[in-house]
Amino acid sequence: MFCQDCGNKLVLKFCEGEGLVPYCDQCGGFKFPPFKTAVSMVVVNKAQDRVLIARHESGDFLLFAGYVKKGESAEKTVSREIREETGLNAVRYKYMCSRYHEPHNVLMLGFIVVVSEGEVQFDRKEMSEVRWCTFEEALAEVPEGSTAEYFLKNAAAELKKNKI
Numbered sequence: 001m002f003c004q005d006c007g008n009k010l011v012l013k014f015c016e017g018e019g020l021v022p023y024c025d026q027c028g029g030f031k032f033p034p035f036k037t038a039v040s041m042v043v044v045n046k047a048q049d050r051v052l053i054a055r056h057e058s059g060d061f062l063l064f065a066g067y068v069k070k071g072e073s074a075e076k077t078v079s080r081e082i083r084e085e086t087g088l089n090a091v092r093y094k095y096m097c098s099r100y101h102e103p104h105n106v107l108m109l110g111f112i113v114v115v116s117e118g119e120v121q122f123d124r125k126e127m128s129e130v131r132w133c134t135f136e137e138a139l140a141e142v143p144e145g146s147t148a149e150y151f152l153k154n155a156a157a158e159l160k161k162n163k164i
Contacts, residue, residue, distance in 0.1 A: 001022050001031075001033075003024040003026065003027060003031055004031065004034060005024070005027055005031075006024065006026045006027055008024050008025065008026035008027070010022035010023060010024055010031055011023055011025065013030070015030050018030075035100075035105045035106060035107060036067055036068075036104070036105065036106040036107070037067070037068045037074070037106065037107050037109065038065055038066060038067045038068060038077075038101075038106050038107070038108055038109070039065060039066055039068065039074055039077045039078050039081060039108070039109050039110075039111055040063050040064075040065045040108045040109070040110050040111070040147060040148070040151050041063055041064045041065065041078060041081065041082065041093075041110075041111050041112075041113045042063055042096075042110070042111070042112045042113065042151055042152060042155035043063070043064055043082065043086065043088075043113050043115055044112060044113065044114055044115070044155075044159070045114070045115070045117070045132065046091070046114060046115075046116075046117065048114065048159050048163050048164070049134070050132045050133065050134060051132070051133060051134070051135055051138045051152070051155075052064070052086065052115070052120065052130060052131070052132055053130070053131055053133065053138050053141060053142065053148075054085075054122065054127040054129065054130045054131075055127060055128045055129040055130075055131075056126070056127055056128075057126070057127075057128070060142065060143050060146075061131070061138070061141040061142050061148075062142060062143075062146070062148045063142075063148045063151060063152070064081060064082065064085050064086065065081070065108070066080070066081035066084070066085070067106075068109075074095070074109050074111075075093070078090055078093050078111050078113055079093075082113055082115060085122060085123070085126075085127075086115065086120050086121065086122060086130070087118070087119070087120060087121030087122070088115040088116050088117075088118055088120065089115065089116040090113050090114070090115060090116075091114045091115060091116055092113075092114040092164055093111050093112065093113040093114065093164075094111065094112050094158075094164040095109065095110070095111055096110040096111060096112055096151065096154050096155060096158055097110050097151075097154055098110060099147055099150055099151070101147050108147055108151075110150075110151040110154060110155075112155045112158060112159065112164055114164060135152065135155075135156045135159075138152055139152055139153070139156075
């Protein structure tokens with residue numbers, strides 16, 4: 001591991017209340033490992049009984065997601081990403097829960113997003129197909145054990161309790 005500020009090799013050093021943490025002798029400070037933050041969105045119609053999923057270059061159907069840009073709130077990211085990825089507008093959204101996604105070293109913030117009606121427009125370089133389906137159909141399409149499955153299950157349970 002190397003310091004993200006000066007490039008010096010980090011050493012593990014005891015930090016009160018934290019245990020062993022990477023430390024930079026050059027900068028004279030603890031360097032907690034950085035990770036990215038992104039939003040993962042369970043996109044639903046106004047009736048909140050259909051969910052929009054997308055087939056990505058991996059071949060799997062997944063949820064819509066995007067990285068939070070520097071200086072941007074998670075809520076702003078939700079609105080921006082929905083518009084960029086679907087051409088629709090976020091009408092309402094609700095934060096659900098979070099999950100660390102180790103393969104990409106990213107903290108995923110899960111939202112349920114109600115979108116405006118209209119034709120879905122998507123980038124065919126990024127996605128090959130988008131599809132409205134029931135929650136049961138969506139759960140059958142996304143990879144088992146995936147972050148998408150985790151957020152879909154949470155959204156289905158949340159929407160059974162009350163609509164957003």
